[in-house]
Amino acid sequence: xxxxxxxxxxxxxxxxxxxxxxxxxxxxxxxxxxxxxxxxxxxxxxxxxxxxxxxxxxxxxxxxxxxxxxxxxxxxxxxxxxxxxxxxxxxxxxxxxxxxxxxxxxxxxxxxxxxxxxxxxxxxxxxxxxxxxxxxxxxxxxxxxxxxxxxxxxxxxxxxxxxxxxxxxxxxxxxxxxxxxxxxxxxxxxxxxxxxxxxxxxxxxxxxxxxxxxxxxxxxxxxxxxxxxxxxxxxxxxxxxxxxxxxxxxxxxxxxxxxxxxxxxxxxxxxxxxxxxxxxxxxxxxxxxxxxxxxxxxxxxxxxxxxxxxxxxxxxxxxxxxxxxxxxxxxxxxxxxxxxxxxxxxxxxxxxxxxxxxxxxxx
Ligand code: SF4
Numbered sequence: 461x462x463x464x465x466x467x468x469x470x471x472x473x474x475x476x477x478x479x480x481x482x483x484x485x486x487x488x489x490x491x492x493x494x495x496x497x498x499x500x501x502x503x504x505x506x507x508x509x510x511x512x513x514x515x516x517x518x519x520x521x522x523x524x525x526x527x528x529x530x531x532x533x534x535x536x537x538x539x540x541x542x543x544x545x546x547x548x549x550x551x552x553x554x555x556x557x558x559x560x561x562x563x564x565x566x567x568x569x570x571x572x573x574x575x576x577x578x579x580x581x582x583x584x585x586x587x588x589x590x591x592x593x594x595x596x597x598x599x600x601x602x603x604x605x606x607x608x609x610x611x612x613x614x615x616x617x618x619x620x621x622x623x624x625x626x627x628x629x630x631x632x633x634x635x636x637x638x639x640x641x642x643x644x645x646x647x648x649x650x651x652x653x654x655x656x657x658x659x660x661x662x663x664x665x666x667x668x669x670x671x672x673x674x675x676x677x678x679x680x681x682x683x684x685x686x687x688x689x690x691x692x693x694x695x696x697x698x699x700x701x702x703x704x705x706x707x708x709x710x711x712x713x714x715x716x717x718x719x720x721x722x723x724x725x726x727x728x729x730x731x732x733x734x735x736x737x738x739x740x741x742x743x744x745x746x747x748x749x750x751x752x753x754x755x756x757x758x759x760x761x762x763x764x765x766x767x768x769x770x771x772x773x774x775x776x777x778x779x780x781x782x783x784x785x786x787x788x789x790x791x792x793x794x795x796x797x798x799x800x801x802x803x804x805x806x807x808x809x810x811x812x813x814x815x816x817x818x819x820x821x822x823x
Contacts, residue, residue, distance in 0.1 A: 461509040462720065464702040465538065467498070468713030469531070470518040470731065473553060477586040477656075480648035482715030482729050483518045491527050493735050494714075499534045501712040501739070510710070512544045512699035519573075521549035525558055532565035539566045544608075544698040546571055551589040551597040559604035569608035569697075570601050571641070577628040581617050585645075586652065591631060598635050608695060610639035615669040616661040617645050618653075625669045629676045638695030642673055642688045685763050687810050704762050706755045722746045752777065756820050760796075760813060765804025779803075786819035 471486040471494075484490070513535060523531065539545065546569040547562055562570070576582060577591050594611075601609055611632055615625050632640060647653045647660050660666075674684055682690035686704060689697065702709050711718035715729040725741045728734050746754065752775050759766035771779045780787065780798075787803070790796035795809035795816050809816055 462506065462708040462710045462718070463510060464512045464514065464699050464707070464709035465505075465507055465510045465535075466699075466709060466711045466713075466716055466718070467502075467513065467515045467531075467535065468517065468711070468716040468727075469515060469520040469523065470494070470714045471522050472517065472519045473522050473550075474586060474588055475652065477584065477652040477658075478645055478648065479652075480650040480654070481518070482731075484731055486519070486522045488524070488527075490731070490735075491523060492530075494731075495527065495530050495534070497735055497737065498531075498713055500737075502534055502538075505710045505712060507538045507710060510538055511542060512702060513539065513542055513546070514699040515547040516571075517548055519550045519553060520547050521553040521558060525555075525561055528558060528561055529565075532561070532567075536565060542566060544569055546608075546610075546697070546699055548573065549597065551593040554597045554600060556600040556603060559600045559606060563604045563606050567606060569610070570606050571610040571639075572597060572612070572637075574611045574632070575614040575643075576617060576620065576624070577631045578620075578624050581620055581624060584618055585614075595635070598637065602636060608639065609635075609637040610641060610695075610697065611635065611637050612641050612643060613673070614643045614645055615673065616666045618658055618661070620661070620669075622665065622668055622672065626672060626676070629673055633676070633680050638692040639697060640677060640682055640690045642670070642690070644670070683763070684810070687761050687813060701762070704758050705766070706758045722748075722751050748775065751775065752782075753820060756783075757817055760803075760805050760809075760816065763804065763810070765802055768798075768801050768803055783820060783823055786816075786823060789819055790816050 468482065470483045471491055472483045473486050475483065545567045547567050548571045550573050572594065574594050575585060575587060598609055613628060613632055644666055647658050677690045681692055684690050685696050708720050709718055711727065714731055714734045715727055717724060717726040722745060724744045727741055728739045755771060768779050787796060787798065790809065791798060794806055795812060797804055797806055805813060805816060
């Protein structure tokens with residue numbers, strides 16, 4: 461049974477230079493059509509047991525108040541037992557009225573795209589907000605009684621120095637927020653950066669930035685509860701934990717993905733086709749071994765790791781026996797720790813998770 465619902469709103473007021481998500485420029489008429497099709501998409505799903513809703517994008521906050529209200533009404537029947545209801549917002553498109561509307565329909569968490577604080581770098585990535593707008597957005601969210609707020613922070617941007625990044629971290633740490641997501645810029649072939657032939661930052665500088673962020677955030681009580689996500693007490697994202705715990709979730713909207721037992725699906729990426737009802741999904745059926753590997757891969761991203769009993773029950777397999785070799789090797793190398801019924805990555809193991817997973821892949 462799906463525990464989470466992801467809803468994709470693909471409209472943005474401007475296209476960021478690094479972005480290759482499913483997004484299009486915001487056009488009011490297209491949004492109205494999209495919401496009609498989305499409603500049908502939602503109605504087809506079994507959402508009886510969902511605990512979290514996440515409206516992502518695109519830029520959901522770019523919708524007008526009346527469009528947002530249509531969206532919230534589509535989702536309203538499924539909000540009664542919801543523990544967490546998140547919406548992504550961009551600082552330049554939120555208003556106090558929109559924040560109040562979000563709260564009225566049960567939204568209790570906002571994820572704010574900020575990335576960096578230097579105007580020069582914001583220009584390079586083609587983001588149009590200012591630090592003042594971010595501060596204002598956070599103040600409005602609190603005023604509207606939305607107190608769980610996450611901010612995205614990005615490193616590895618062309619010309620970004622370690623000092624730039626540290627200044628961004630310090631600014632973010634001065635905000636009244638309880639969650640920070642850290643992203644390394646990747647140059648995707650389908651992004652503006654990809655088309656312009658930009659190259660990713662040097663690996664060493666990237667690694668220095670990552671280490672510095674972990675250190676500075678820890679000093680301010682942001683616990684690294686997942687490789688790239690940091691939260692104050694009770695600020696962890698419940699929705700994302702459904703992904704990392706490898707539970708089932710439903711995805712609706714353009715290019716949204718979902719998972720049901722051993723099957724993953726992704727909706728069509730072409731907006732015209734989605735609007736025409738031609739949502740030919742890409743479907744991947746995973747065999748037993750692939751599911752076990754994905755379970756390990758996702759769960760080990762979290763600082764808490766996973767209960768070995770849960771794995772054994774889900775896959776009718778003795779985890780410690782089947783993976784005895786990689787476990788032994790990784791424990792000896794201080795990458796993994798096994799205590800009682802739980803296995804988790806150490807701090808070193810989280811930094812080197814790719815190497816850990818390589819060991820499990822070979823079984
Ligand atoms: S990064 Fe987000 S806001 Fe920027 S273009 Fe992509 S979806 Fe839109």
